[in-house]
Amino acid sequence: MSLIATLTCLSLMGGETLTGLDVLEAQGFAPFAGKRIGLITNQTGIDREGRRNVDMMLAAGVRVTALFSPEHGLAGVEDREGIGNAIDTATKLPVYSLYGETRRPSAESLKGLDALVFDIQDVGVRFYTYETTMAFAMESAAKAGIPFIVLDRPNPVTGTRVEGPPLDASNVSFVGYLPGCPVRHGLTMGELAGLFNGEKKLGANLTVVRMQNWKRGDWFDNTNLPWVNPSPNMRSLKAEILYPGICLVEFARNLSVGRGTDSPFEQVGAEWVNGRQLAAYLNGRGLTGLRFYPTRFTPTESRGAGKPLQGIRIEIVDRERVKSVRLGIELACALQKLYPGKIDWAPGKLLIGHNETLRRIAAGDDPEAIEKSYASALAEFADDVRLIERVFGRLPVDIEVMHLEDGNEAVAFSEAWEPLEEFFDLVLLDSRVPGATGLEVLQALRRSDPMSRVPIVLLVGAAGEDFSDVAMGHGADACIIKPLVPEMFMDKVDRIVHTWLELDPR
Incomplete structure (x- = not known):
């Protein structure tokens, strides 16, 4: 297989933002049927109507058998070290503190569970401890052989801004888990889970229940989700x-x-x-x-x-x-x-x-x-080309990546194309490629007879919503929004390629 890699785009849906919890709730929590669930959550784990996740799961017949709480406790009001285990007064379920004697789920607390579920609203910053709590829980779940499921929620300060100095490996701590991660990473918790699992090779059996109708450029007040203070001093x-x-x-x-x-x-x-x-x-x-x-x-x-x-x-x-x-x-x-x-x-x-x-x-x-x-x-953290090559490099198949530096080179390449024995299987095109514009490159590729049948995926930023609509009208097969996240990117590309191969099995 061969591939042109430049850079990426977006797909948008209408309607109000639905968190991973809302999505599962609409399905009657069917994926949890017959399973014993451990739930890592706090006061932010509510649905669009403000109802607690654990209450809605129990009402749907889900066998939630244990709760786990991060810093600030299950209710999110504790602002101290050494939070102990407790009992949830409403459900009488045990609450294992992950900010007390231990910051990881113990083997004893995971005993008998069929899955460990994480549902907490983050603030999109490297040193907010909920991120490390999730990472530690993933490590424990992987060690215990238990699937780990993240119910995704928005990055409240948008998913388009990557900013700040990267974390040195020597400074890894409970307020900084992944070396190289900038202060403001632009990712959701589900995306971070995929990044942690891949970069740290945790081996977690990870599933992310994606949101619906969330755009990367959205601030929290664009989602119409109810605000809950994620911690005692984070009030707006x-x-x-x-x-x-x-x-x-x-x-x-x-x-x-x-x-x-x-x-x-x-x-x-x-x-x-x-x-x-x-x-x-x-x-x-x-x-x-x-x-x-x-x-x-x-x-x-x-x-x-x-x-x-x-x-x-x-x-x-x-x-x-x-x-x-x-x-x-x-x-x-x-x-x-x-x-x-x-x-x-x-x-x-x-x-x-x-x-x-x-x-x-x-x-x-x-x-x-x-x-x-x-x-x-x-730039290295956010470099899409390096991510693309890293993702494809993990696949158990022989893949060749051809990287064209700018739009002019891509247009010239398409015009010089002669039918060869081997076609490209996929083109990744950055909407902001230097030189000829992304749209000009798209049109040139579609004019080339061999390339007219190859799927083209556009990569664009959150500000490019109008451009994505135009691009789809000019022959783009799909759009993926930046910044790219390995697991989400690979899932999207995999679906596109498989659909295309069914139509054109050469």
Whole structure:
């Protein structure tokens, strides 16, 4: 088999967003029939009507026999270490804590289960611990030989933004599971599960129950799903947007990020900060989509509790232009420049995750230079061509990948084509390929007689919805939305190729 690889597109459905839970609920939880289910969940595990997953499963006759809770507990109100096991008062089911004596399901707690199900709303950030809880549970399920099922939910801050320094292997911890993963990864929990399983070779028997009608460019408030605070201090979509940056400096023990106030992650302050000075400096940096103003606040708990602090309040004026992690790096550099010696940067290695970025912040480097220093690593994480080659390389068949660098080369190739003994079996075409446009390449390929029958899959970003409709009208067979995720990408391509081979079995 041969293949042209350039880059990828999207498929859209109408209607309201349905989570994996909603999709299963509509099926009467048929895949769980006759199985003993362990459910990893918390207060976010609700359907579109606000009903708890465990209650709906039990009502449908599913044999849920055990619950497992992440950080903050089953109800999501605990903000402390060492959460113990408990009993769910409504169902009388045992609740095994994954944020207490152990952070992994024990062999004893998994005994007798036929499947382990994960249903928790994430915030789309590397150091949010629900992601590592899922990864640890996948490891335990694989070891026990139990299928692992993820009921997918939206990335609330969109699935189109990949941002921030990658995690160094030396800094892997409970707040960072996968080396190379940037702070803001643009993936859903189901997609992360596939990435973890493939990159870490976990060997989990993984199934992801996909959402319906979710677009990668959607923010959480585009989904019409009910909001539930995913953790005690994550109280709004605004906080979720700012969190990837603000949390980068939360390791500093003498700095408050607003915990213990009415606006966590929306303000930052300390006894040694001059609010007017810091606000003026950051406003002068020209950060897109953001404005800053001086403020004073007194936290009731956490860092700075009971002390009057000066600092800044952050306002989002255009969320589409906000670069959350760049905000965090700008803030860190501003604090180092204006108040040198006030922060010990060494403990920041786990949250920032990237030793070179941490070193540059402490050295007073320019934020733009810092961002450029990890640009290549970030590009590698999001590089579609490398992912395509990696995915096809895992298949037990002989596959040749031909990569054409730009649209002009692809057009020239199609015009020079002569019927050969071997045809291409699939073309992957980036809608934003350099040179000739993606649409021009598509039209040229369809004009070529041998290529007129080959399936062409378009790869486009979330902003290309209109383009995908046009492309389908000009002969594209399918669209896949970026960023690409190995398991989802392979599933889509596999279905396209098999359908085509049934029509043209050469």
